[in-house]
Amino acid sequence: MKSEILYPGAFPMVRVELAAGETIKAESGAMVASSPTVDIESKMEGGFLGALSRKLLSGEKFFFQTLRASRGPGEVLLAPTVPGEIVILELDGLNEYMVQKDGFLAGAESVKIESQMQSFSRGLLGGEGFFILKISGTGALILNSFGAIHRIDLKPDQEYIVDNSHLVAWSATTSYNIERAASGWVASFTSGEGFVCRFRGPGVAYIQSRNPGSFGAWIRQFIPVSE
Amino acid sequence: MNSNALCFGEDLPATGMPCHVEVSAVGLMVRFGDVAPDSGGPPVPFDALAVFAGGLNHDQLVVRWGNGSDARTVYLKDPALIRAFRAAAPPDLTRDLEATAAKVRQARMRQRTVWAVAAGAAGALALVLWLGSDLVVAFAVDRIPPAWEQKLGEAAYRDFLLQQSVVREGPAVTAVHDIVQRLSEKIPDNPYTFEVAVVKSDVVNAFALPGGYVVVFTGLMKKAESGEEVAGVLSHELNHVLQRHGLERIVKQLGLAAVVTIVLGDQQGLIGLMKQVGVELLTLKFGREQETEADVTGLRLLHRAKIDPAGMIRFFDRLSEQDKERVEILSTHPMSESRAARLKEEVAALPKQMPEPFEFDWKTVQGALGGSESVRP
Numbered sequence: 001m002k003s004e005i006l007y008p009g010a011f012p013m014v015r016v017e018l019a020a021g022e023t024i025k026a027e028s029g030a031m032v033a034s035s036p037t038v039d040i041e042s043k044m045e046g047g048f049l050g051a052l053s054r055k056l057l058s059g060e061k062f063f064f065q066t067l068r069a070s071r072g073p074g075e076v077l078l079a080p081t082v083p084g085e086i087v088i089l090e091l092d093g094l095n096e097y098m099v100q101k102d103g104f105l106a107g108a109e110s111v112k113i114e115s116q117m118q119s120f121s122r123g124l125l126g127g128e129g130f131f132i133l134k135i136s137g138t139g140a141l142i143l144n145s146f147g148a149i150h151r152i153d154l155k156p157d158q159e160y161i162v163d164n165s166h167l168v169a170w171s172a173t174t175s176y177n178i179e180r181a182a183s184g185w186v187a188s189f190t191s192g193e194g195f196v197c198r199f200r201g202p203g204v205a206y207i208q209s210r211n212p213g214s215f216g217a218w219i220r221q222f223i224p225v226s227e
Numbered sequence: 228m229n230s231n232a233l234c235f236g237e238d239l240p241a242t243g244m245p246c247h248v249e250v251s252a253v254g255l256m257v258r259f260g261d262v263a264p265d266s267g268g269p270p271v272p273f274d275a276l277a278v279f280a281g282g283l284n285h286d287q288l289v290v291r292w293g294n295g296s297d298a299r300t301v302y303l304k305d306p307a308l309i310r311a312f313r314a315a316a317p318p319d320l321t322r323d324l325e326a327t328a329a330k331v332r333q334a335r336m337r338q339r340t341v342w343a344v345a346a347g348a349a350g351a352l353a354l355v356l357w358l359g360s361d362l363v364v365a366f367a368v369d370r371i372p373p374a375w376e377q378k379l380g381e382a383a384y385r386d387f388l389l390q391q392s393v394v395r396e397g398p399a400v401t402a403v404h405d406i407v408q409r410l411s412e413k414i415p416d417n418p419y420t421f422e423v424a425v426v427k428s429d430v431v432n433a434f435a436l437p438g439g440y441v442v443v444f445t446g447l448m449k450k451a452e453s454g455e456e457v458a459g460v461l462s463h464e465l466n467h468v469l470q471r472h473g474l475e476r477i478v479k480q481l482g483l484a485a486v487v488t489i490v491l492g493d494q495q496g497l498i499g500l501m502k503q504v505g506v507e508l509l510t511l512k513f514g515r516e517q518e519t520e521a522d523v524t525g526l527r528l529l530h531r532a533k534i535d536p537a538g539m540i541r542f543f544d545r546l547s548e549q550d551k552e553r554v555e556i557l558s559t560h561p562m563s564e565s566r567a568a569r570l571k572e573e574v575a576a577l578p579k580q581m582p583e584p585f586e587f588d589w590k591t592v593q594g595a596l597g598g599s600e601s602v603r604p
Binding site: 098117171175 | 230236240241242283287298300
């Protein structure tokens with residue numbers, strides 16, 4: 001499997017080349033176009049209950065679609081719903097990533113996806129919801145973001161602070177705590193940040209340059225109230 | 228050689244360097260993938276290692292040694308490897324580890340407890356909202372200023388009157404205004420200015436919109452045998468307004484979201500919501516409890532205004548014996564046995580007083596309407 005990002009920037013697309021018989025898992029609805037040799041199968045990753053729990057708990061789509069080059073080699077074009085960059089990670093079987101539920105776009109068949117419950121405080125205040133995806137295995141993992149995607153490298157014990165809702169993915173070797181942005185409650189909220197996540201390395205964190213929730217709030221003011 | 232762990236350090240990539248870790252009797256053998264198996268350095272002795280639990284969920288074994296830029300941190304997550312390490316490492320190293328593991332278990336337990344408590348609290352809150360929704364609604368309604376209510380009622384009132392033939396003047400209009408005047412004088416701190424319209428229609432009904440807009444149909448006035456009977460109906464309707472029953476129904480219909488909006492102070496948003504249900508305002512049905520409340524407070528108001536409260540009971544009683552289909556007011560105000568009994572009880576409980584008759588002559592008022600005989604099916 002070979003993948004390549006087309007039109008990098010706000011409206012990118014991924015081209016994935018599949019060898020005969022090869023498959024790729026993608027978020028349902030992500031396929032834009034494909035060769036006629038590629039078949040779309042809807043598959044419930046982790047069985048029916050696994051898919052159901054993922055749907056109910058993490059809000060991730062019930063089905064992933066599986067795209068299979070069943071009649072010879074072919075290519076698939078994939079794109080996310082929201083404007084924003086795409087990043088391709090190569091999993092080596094050792095690195096595991098935690099991905100917030102909207103961040104997953106596609107992954108090789110050998111990539112394993114599980115739903116994981118966060119601790120209560122992280123779920124409530126971290127901005128990623130109570131459930132996140134834990135992604136392990138080997139092969140390409142394709143993530144999408146809202147806005148540009150930025151990678152932060154953390155050495156052992158190095159710390160970094162990320163505003164909640166800006167997280168896309170982070171390695172399982174990092175840990176993070178939720179804390180107030182400023183020292184006082186009032187200052188935390190008047191600063192506009194509220195809660196932040198304090199990450200501690202080693203590992204990497206991928207963050208997005210736009211906050212989907214804030215963008216939604218901003219756009220809401222322009223939607224007229226129906227008469 | 229398969230890598231089974233990730234090694235981190237100042238000069239290594241942030242995603243970690245894949246490495247192969249093996250536990251020997253004296254320490255930890257760490258080899259990197261590109262190095263031949265026999266060329267690995269000497270094992271790192273156990274006494275040079277520091278061990279703790281790490282990773283997002285504290286489920287990885289972190290082994291650290293060295294200082295400064297040569298410091299190495301290895302993350303182990305393979306259960307077999309962790310077991311081997313714990314078996315081979317000297318007790319003083321694993322003692323800390325046992326303590327750490329206990330702490331992790333404790334943290335997990337605490338996390339589960341927090342979840343259980345949170346789920347319980349959410350359940351309890353849902354139950355409270357379900358059982359106490361009336362209280363919540365009442366609280367939300369209290370926060371809506373009468374001015375908003377008035378705007379809302381006025382819009383529906385004007386819309387309604389546009390489609391009706393309104394009686395502008397004459398004895399009927401004077402009589403209705405007299406009644407409302409006498410009643411509203413006896414309402415302490417009345418935030419509303421009542422506006423009453425007499426609408427030409429055979430419908431036997433009257434209704435009140437939020438904010439103090441009252442409509443009386445001539446059909447009702449023709450059926451009434453005295454001014455006191457009409458006063459009874461009007462007093463009941465005015466009390467729906469005063470108790471803000473219309474608003475309560477709207478808030479209930481709009482649901483909890485609206486309640487939250489109001490409580491948080493966004494009444495502007497509520498007007499938007501209300502516009503959507505404005506049409507439904509005219510078909511708004513009150514609940515049984517609201518009817519009873521309007522009955523009781525209506526009777527007391529009649530009493531304060533020195534209007535004979537028996538008129539109200541007589542009117543409903545008499546109508547309910549007649550042909551029910553044509554009398555619309557009964558569809559929203561069914562005169563049950565219990566309701567009549569309740570009303571009579573209330574009247575009996577009020578102190579006796581001499582009612583003061585109205586200044587208008589009821590027969591003249593009815594005469595101006597064309598007489599009760601002109602009601603067509």
